[in-house]
Amino acid sequence: MKLYSYWRSTAAYRVRIALNIKQLNYEVIPVHLVKEGGEQLKEEYKSLNPQGLVPTFITNEGEVITQSLAIIEYLEEIFPEYSLYPKNPVTKAQVKAMTLSIACDIHPLNNLRVLKYLKAEQWQQEQVDKWYAHWINQGFGAIEKQLNKQAGLYCFGDKATVADIALVAQVYNANRFSVPLEQYPLIKKVNSLCLSQKAFIDAIPENQLDCDL
Numbered sequence: 001m002k003l004y005s006y007w008r009s010t011a012a013y014r015v016r017i018a019l020n021i022k023q024l025n026y027e028v029i030p031v032h033l034v035k036e037g038g039e040q041l042k043e044e045y046k047s048l049n050p051q052g053l054v055p056t057f058i059t060n061e062g063e064v065i066t067q068s069l070a071i072i073e074y075l076e077e078i079f080p081e082y083s084l085y086p087k088n089p090v091t092k093a094q095v096k097a098m099t100l101s102i103a104c105d106i107h108p109l110n111n112l113r114v115l116k117y118l119k120a121e122q123w124q125q126e127q128v129d130k131w132y133a134h135w136i137n138q139g140f141g142a143i144e145k146q147l148n149k150q151a152g153l154y155c156f157g158d159k160a161t162v163a164d165i166a167l168v169a170q171v172y173n174a175n176r177f178s179v180p181l182e183q184y185p186l187i188k189k190v191n192s193l194c195l196s197q198k199a200f201i202d203a204i205p206e207n208q209l210d211c212d213l
């Protein structure tokens with residue numbers, strides 16, 4: 001299995017955590033999102049992923065899957081051990097809802113291509129930072145309320161699910177853009193717990209081979 005990944009990509013980070021929780025071996029093929037205007041936009045990469053986004057996943061059979069959550073669902077079906085979803089259908093739907101609130105309602109608004117677009121439209125860095133923090137606060141405010149309603153250690157219960165995966169990757173991103181998270185103690189608690197575990201630690205951007213800090 002191969003993962004086209006960039007060390008700082010939030011979406012690729014999600015897939016790395018899922019692969020690690022499931023204890024699967026995979027080869028990383030780095031795609032540099034910044035160098036030379038972005039390798040993701042080169043025709044060679046776009047022949048695999050026409051959206052020009054990472055991650056892209058290649059199965060053992062050579063099939064191509066794009067979109068981090070579609071990749072994670074594929075992994076869950078093919079490798080059901082160390083499941084990333086609860087069995088209860090209602091809780092499972094709630095896990096997916098929280099995951100989508102991050103992956104569809106926060107992340108796309110703050111993605112690299114969006115921030116690049118705002119800068120190209122002459123937004124000042126201060127305005128871009130305000131935009132970024134606004135969408136994090138909207139999304140995290142709702143998640144904090146949801147976490148307040150349940151007593152488990154993770155987002156849902158006492159086992160990490162795909163909601164925790166999405167949350168950890170988004171918290172990394174928020175920290176990277178210096179968004180204060182003091183008003184989200186439950187999010188911070190879940191994040192710290194996850195980041196004490198090997199599967200999550202091994203997926204941290206700074207622990208990737210292509211990290212060029």
Ligand SMILES: N[C@@H](CCC(=O)N[C@@H](CS)C(=O)NCC(=O)O)C(=O)O
Pocket residue numbers: 008009010011012033038040052053054055066067068069103111112113114
């Ligand atoms: N919904 C997609 C989002 C993928 C995505 O936005 N990837 C970002 C990195 S986190 C990217 O490749 N950005 C490149 C760009 O904006 O040019 C997924 O979950 O896979």
